Amino acid sequence: MDRNTPVVQLKGVGEKTQKLFEKLEIWTVGELLAHYPKDYEVFEEPVKISRAIPGELCAVCAAVTGIPNEKKVRNLSILNVDLSDDTGSMQLTFYNMSFLKKVLKKGGFYVFRGVVQTRGARRLMEQPRYFTPEDYYKKTGYLIPRYSLTKGLTNQAVQKAVRQALDSCSFENECYEESFLARYELLPEKAALEAVHFPADDAAFQAARRRLAFDEFFSFLFLMKRNKAFSEKLPSHYQMMETADTVRFLEQLPFPLTGAQKKVWNEIREDLGSPYCMNRLIQGDVGSGKTILALLALLMTAANGYQGALMAPTEVLAAQHYETVSEYVKKYGLVFRPVLLVGSMKAAEKREAYARIASGEANLVIGTHALIQDKVEYHSLALVVTDEQHRFGVRQREKLAGKGIQPHICVMSATPIPRTLAIILYGDLHISVVDELPADRLPIKNCVVNTSYRPSAYRFIAAEASKGRQIYVICPQVEEGELEELENVVDYTEKLRSSLPPELRIAYLHGKMRAADKNRIMEEFAAHAIDVLVSTTVIEVGINVPNATVMMVENAERFGLAQLHQLRGRVGRGNHQSYCIFVSTQEKKETMERLQILNKSNDGFFIASQDLKLRGPGELMGVRQSGAFSFRTGDIYTDAGLLGQALEAVEELLKEDPGLEKPKHALLRKRLSDSASNSVDFRTI
Ligand code: ADP
Numbered sequence: 001m002d003r004n005t006p007v008v009q010l011k012g013v014g015e016k017t018q019k020l021f022e023k024l025e026i027w028t029v030g031e032l033l034a035h036y037p038k039d040y041e042v043f044e045e046p047v048k049i050s051r052a053i054p055g056e057l058c059a060v061c062a063a064v065t066g067i068p069n070e071k072k073v074r075n076l077s078i079l080n081v082d083l084s085d086d087t088g089s090m091q092l093t094f095y096n097m098s099f100l101k102k103v104l105k106k107g108g109f110y111v112f113r114g115v116v117q118t119r120g121a122r123r124l125m126e127q128p129r130y131f132t133p134e135d136y137y138k139k140t141g142y143l144i145p146r147y148s149l150t151k152g153l154t155n156q157a158v159q160k161a162v163r164q165a166l167d168s169c170s171f172e173n174e175c176y177e178e179s180f181l182a183r184y185e186l187l188p189e190k191a192a193l194e195a196v197h198f199p200a201d202d203a204a205f206q207a208a209r210r211r212l213a214f215d216e217f218f219s220f221l222f223l224m225k226r227n228k229a230f231s232e233k234l235p236s237h238y239q240m241m242e243t244a245d246t247v248r249f250l251e252q253l254p255f256p257l258t259g260a261q262k263k264v265w266n267e268i269r270e271d272l273g274s275p276y277c278m279n280r281l282i283q284g285d286v287g288s289g290k291t292i293l294a295l296l297a298l299l300m301t302a303a304n305g306y307q308g309a310l311m312a313p314t315e316v317l318a319a320q321h322y323e324t325v326s327e328y329v330k331k332y333g334l335v336f337r338p339v340l341l342v343g344s345m346k347a348a349e350k351r352e353a354y355a356r357i358a359s360g361e362a363n364l365v366i367g368t369h370a371l372i373q374d375k376v377e378y379h380s381l382a383l384v385v386t387d388e389q390h391r392f393g394v395r396q397r398e399k400l401a402g403k404g405i406q407p408h409i410c411v412m413s414a415t416p417i418p419r420t421l422a423i424i425l426y427g428d429l430h431i432s433v434v435d436e437l438p439a440d441r442l443p444i445k446n447c448v449v450n451t452s453y454r455p456s457a458y459r460f461i462a463a464e465a466s467k468g469r470q471i472y473v474i475c476p477q478v479e480e481g482e483l484e485e486l487e488n489v490v491d492y493t494e495k496l497r498s499s500l501p502p503e504l505r506i507a508y509l510h511g512k513m514r515a516a517d518k519n520r521i522m523e524e525f526a527a528h529a530i531d532v533l534v535s536t537t538v539i540e541v542g543i544n545v546p547n548a549t550v551m552m553v554e555n556a557e558r559f560g561l562a563q564l565h566q567l568r569g570r571v572g573r574g575n576h577q578s579y580c581i582f583v584s585t586q587e588k589k590e591t592m593e594r595l596q597i598l599n600k601s602n603d604g605f606f607i608a609s610q611d612l613k614l615r616g617p618g619e620l621m622g623v624r625q626s627g628a629f630s631f632r633t634g635d636i637y638t639d640a641g642l643l644g645q646a647l648e649a650v651e652e653l654l655k656e657d658p659g660l661e662k663p664k665h666a667l668l669r670k671r672l673s674d675s676a677s678n679s680v681d682f683r684t685i
Pocket residue numbers: 255256257258261284285286287288289290291292438439440542544546573
């Protein structure tokens with residue numbers, strides 16, 4: 001058995017489980033091993049009831065003191081169980097788990113694990129997990145992996161499959177030399193995979209993570225450094241002239257550019273007119289007005305008779321850019337002949353788009369990464385702008401170069417990246433910063449609250465809606481088979497309908513919906529046919545509905561600060577006072593303190609720096625969701641040192657054996673070319 005063996009050949013993985021794994025994009029043993037845990041569970045020693053801290057996840061070992069008492073409320077069975085030990089008592093509540101009446105015996109000792117709540121002086125737990133003490137003690141002292149799942153697939157099943165894969169997969173030899181591993185203090189790959197799935201302790205996990213993150217950085221940097229477009233100043237094939245179009249457009253815009261926008265527009269203009277190919281990163285906080293800059297650059301391109309492309313990470317955002325441009329064309333008579341190209345379009349629509357692009361009839365192509373796929377042939381592509389793309393992939397650029405073109409590149413991002421890191425990650429690029437918000441903006445008013453504030457929040461939402469404003473409510477992602485306690489978009493929408501005035505138009509949006517439906521809902525919201533939009537973070541990036549003034553984020557503690565800041569950036573985009581309500585279901589001190597940072601500041605750069613301070617190095621994968629640079633394991637900020645080491649290693653290797661032709665590099669060559677073809681540079685949300 002090796003990495004390419006299909007998972008169905010593992011014992012215990014039948015056709016049914018295989019189908020479930022496929023939903024997680026796992027077909028082979030190698031892919032299964034690369035399905036790293038999203039976090040780990042630690043079964044801590046049980047505590048006495050009196051030491052169980054309200055608001056925290058605890059395990060108590062205690063005796064059931066009475067016969068479980070069941071009540072029926074409509075379809076719901078509510079089972080109450082009393083517990084006590086020598087320090088106090090506690091009540092447990094289970095929903096729709098009638099069978100526990102027979103399992104939990106009066107006088108029996110069990111371990112219950114759940115979040116401790118209080119009602120008056122009483123301690124409670126709802127829906128705790130229960131164990132016999134023997135079972136529980138078997139689990140304590142380990143880090144137990146928790147995987148992303150899909151409905152029907154249990155964590156246990158994934159664990160078993162991974163265990164078997166680790167035991168029976170014959171790994172080819174290590175791709176790095178021994179001296180290399182020693183020099184960079186890296187675990188051998190097999191040991192790293194073992195320890196990332198089943199770490200003995202935190203130190204073992206950190207060591208595993210280090211190796212996996214190094215691999216990721218190493219292959220990324222190797223591919224980038226080998227590609228001249230990233231490391232050398234290239235002559236421009238499309239040296240442009242300034243035309244009256246951009247000047248006229250600026251005169252017609254209902255607002256003047258901010259000083260920062262003017263400065264950056266000058267830089268872009270110079271790049272496009274210079275004898276060298278543009279390679280520029282534009283950083284600017286949410287709402288600083290980056291879109292106009294992209295449109296100006298694209299307008300100059302079109303006016304010079306070339307094609308430009310605007311690439312967005314989601315279809316929703318691409319569709320919105322397309323709408324904006326179409327409107328501008330109508331209003332201001334711009335020379336754009338735009339075309340939209342996204343994955344969810346019908347085959348016939350796509351064919352038509354391809355034809356318009358190939359003939360040059362379309363001079364502005366707006367879309368997702370669909371617009372750089374093989375089928376798309378450009379007539380005269382001179383500029384590619386990527387919006388909210390934190391990493392314009394090596395492969396993307398190779399693809400463009402492979403088509404015989406070397407367009408100007410402009411990457412726009414709201415994520416603050418320090419200069420030293422940006423140079424490593426983007427190669428030889430220039431950086432522009434839009435460090436000023438339009439003057440008409442009122443600072444967003446924030447509050448961080450607990451769930452008891454919900455009724456007031458709903459009243460506030462109703463009041464804003466009655467003034468003609470619109471509202472976002474964010475719930476964590478819909479992921480089946482886990483996180484039952486989290487507010488789920490669909491259920492939440494129902495609940496909200498019953499709490500808000502009936503005339504309000506409420507709709508929901510989540511990542512599992514068909515792209516066409518997502519686009520339709522987003523268009524309706526933009527057109528104010530919807531008042532309240534309940535959504536997962538699909539709307540996180542880039543969406544612009546200036547009439548929206550309230551952003552309410554449920555389970556705010558689940559999000560990274562940078563991500564919350566992005567979410568908040570969806571409001572405060574017009575001249576109305578805007579509000580952001582962060583609802584935390586956890587009242588832990590650290591959680592509240594972390595969220596208070598958002599309360600104090602609306603400045604994305606400040607928040608990112610605070611976020612960094614709070615996050616220790618090597619946090620678990622999947623915990624942080626800031627969306628910056630889609631490395632799976634490595635974190636460009638906290639692993640900046642490792643990134644530097646990977647860069648050093650790559651540079652040495654390129655000096656010694658640039659083509660990886662030496663026999664000792666054969667395996668490495670294979671691994672790097674595999675990772676080049678597998679790497680997903682674009683994450684669609
Ligand atoms: P971001 O930088 O987050 O991508 P956008 O480009 O979407 O921000 O701009 C946010 C909003 O601000 C848009 O409605 C845009 O029309 C508006 N805007 C951009 N520049 C200015 C300006 N100089 N003055 C006033 N409003 C502006």
